[in-house]
Amino acid sequence: xxxxxRRRGILVLHKALDILETIRESRSxxxxxxxxxxxxxxxxxxxxxxxxxxxxxxxxxxxxxxYQMTRRFFDLQQEESDVQALLRASRPVMERLVESCRxxxxxxxxxxxxxxxxxxxxxxxxxxxTSKVGNRRHLHATALGKVLLxxxxxxxxxxxxxxQGLTRLTPHTIVSQQALMAELDAVRRQGxxxxxxxxxLDGRCLGAPVSGPGGRIVAALSISAPVFxxxxxxARSLAGDLxxxxxxxxxxxxxxxxxGSAAIPGGDxxxxxxxxxxxxxxxxxxxxAPMDQ
Numbered sequence: 001x002x003x004x005x006r007r008r009g010i011l012v013l014h015k016a017l018d019i020l021e022t023i024r025e026s027r028s029x030x031x032x033x034x035x036x037x038x039x040x041x042x043x044x045x046x047x048x049x050x051x052x053x054x055x056x057x058x059x060x061x062x063x064x065x066x067y068q069m070t071r072r073f074f075d076l077q078q079e080e081s082d083v084q085a086l087l088r089a090s091r092p093v094m095e096r097l098v099e100s101c102r103x104x105x106x107x108x109x110x111x112x113x114x115x116x117x118x119x120x121x122x123x124x125x126x127x128x129x130t131s132k133v134g135n136r137r138h139l140h141a142t143a144l145g146k147v148l149l150x151x152x153x154x155x156x157x158x159x160x161x162x163x164q165g166l167t168r169l170t171p172h173t174i175v176s177q178q179a180l181m182a183e184l185d186a187v188r189r190q191g192x193x194x195x196x197x198x199x200x201l202d203g204r205c206l207g208a209p210v211s212g213p214g215g216r217i218v219a220a221l222s223i224s225a226p227v228f229x230x231x232x233x234x235a236r237s238l239a240g241d242l243x244x245x246x247x248x249x250x251x252x253x254x255x256x257x258x259x260g261s262a263a264i265p266g267g268d269x270x271x272x273x274x275x276x277x278x279x280x281x282x283x284x285x286x287x288x289a290p291m292d293q
């Protein structure tokens with residue numbers, strides 16, 4: 001029998017992990033009696049554990065009745081998280097956008113009532129808007145934030161305003177709920193948001209939505225630049241490029257879960273239930289953490 005590693009915690013989980021480790025160490029798999037004997041487990045106990053893992057697809061029996069681990073474990077390790085998929089889908093698009101507009105490009109999501117930057121590529125120009133992964137900004141005062149808010153219901157927006165407030169950062173910051181709601185209506189109509197020196201003076205920013213399956217906004221993509229280089233006329237001209245770029249990311253995210261087995265780790269072994277779960281997960285804004293009332 002294996003030497004137990006301090007049997008604190010959930011005993012049945014220890015037993016299940018012992019079974020998996022024992023099977024892994026065997027080259028040709030092990031039968032039920034062999035497993036029970038190797039681990040000094042009652043045969044009915046060993047059977048209940050392996051039968052459960054077999055039903056879940058983590059163990060399979062060969063013709064000799066030997067239990068072996070399946071590729072399901074590999075799939076668990078290899079499957080991308082939603083944020084990883086978003087980063088992978090967005091990076092080449094962001095690189096092309098920076099190359100064409102020569103301004104700083106950011107990707108952001110909602111986290112705990114704020115915008116958090118999860119990817120950024122700075123402008124190659126000496127005078128530029130700077131950013132870092134992990135930077136947090138107010139939702140109501142940034143183009144990224146307005147885009148993300150535009151994907152929420154009115155009740156969700158009001159709840160965030162009640163919790164986070166509408167802090168004035170510059171003379172141009174929106175500080176009333178009524179004005180914010182009107183701004184979000186405009187964002188939905190035109191397909192992009194504008195931060196007109198609302199987060200910081202001398203900086204202007206455009207933001208556009210990134211959507212998952214079902215059309216729910218899961219992230220936002222932005223172009224930021226000094227106001228002397230990004231006047232309103234140039235902002236309007238760049239809006240089309242930005243919307244096209246955010247749309248390209250959205251299509252990649254949608255294809256990730258909709259094109260079928262070829263695009264999903266696990267291939268034919270992945271059930272329709274699993275695909276549906278992934279579709280539901282990507283329909284919701286990524287990483288919205290619960291907040292106190």
